[in-house]
Amino acid sequence: MQREPIETQDHGAASAGEKYRQSHTPGETGIWVFIMGDMMVFALFFLVFVFYRAENTALFQASQATLNTHYGTFNTLLLLTSSWFVVMATNGVRKNLRRQAATLYGLAFLCGAGFSLIKVVEYREKIQAGFGLTTNDFYMYYYIFTGLHFVHVIIGMAVLVALIHKSLSGLREPGDLALIEGGASYWHMVDVLWIILFPLLYLMK
Numbered sequence: 001m002q003r004e005p006i007e008t009q010d011h012g013a014a015s016a017g018e019k020y021r022q023s024h025t026p027g028e029t030g031i032w033v034f035i036m037g038d039m040m041v042f043a044l045f046f047l048v049f050v051f052y053r054a055e056n057t058a059l060f061q062a063s064q065a066t067l068n069t070h071y072g073t074f075n076t077l078l079l080l081t082s083s084w085f086v087v088m089a090t091n092g093v094r095k096n097l098r099r100q101a102a103t104l105y106g107l108a109f110l111c112g113a114g115f116s117l118i119k120v121v122e123y124r125e126k127i128q129a130g131f132g133l134t135t136n137d138f139y140m141y142y143y144i145f146t147g148l149h150f151v152h153v154i155i156g157m158a159v160l161v162a163l164i165h166k167s168l169s170g171l172r173e174p175g176d177l178a179l180i181e182g183g184a185s186y187w188h189m190v191d192v193l194w195i196i197l198f199p200l201l202y203l204m205k
Helices: 003-023 029-055 057-064 069-094 098-128 137-169 176-203
Strands: none
Touching: 029 057, 029 137, 029 176, 057 137, 069 098, 069 137, 069 176, 098 137, 137 176
């Protein structure tokens, strides 16, 4: 007779937990303030790029033609794949699948490392071919925008290392899940920024 209230209480807690998972915003409010602010800054950068491109379309198109779209396409696939791994890993954390989550975060990290390697190779090729920061307006924006994004990728990889460690240790504190979700949200922002950068720099006609 004492089991009934306990079962009812557990069921209520499970329902409340399920309701939280369905309705809450992932991560802390602070990370979303940062993400929205960061994306607004990049949005202004993109508008400036489009404005000056319209002022000198021929120069921008000629410079764009010197970029290797294969590098850009492969890097896009790497970041999209990494975001999928991060989604699966975060779901694994919620289900307390620690090792699975850590492995998936590790795979996302490897995708980020692959992106970084390709970007370094691309920079090296461009510099050796004589295309530097001061070559023209297009390349100035190319190096500034992709360089800032590259910094975000490096920071994101450090975040993924922290998520690997956190997922292995499990959710011990009330704010642990929000911390993991915030880190995952940051990585998704890095992905979104590249999805805008890639067509803007490599494909736009």
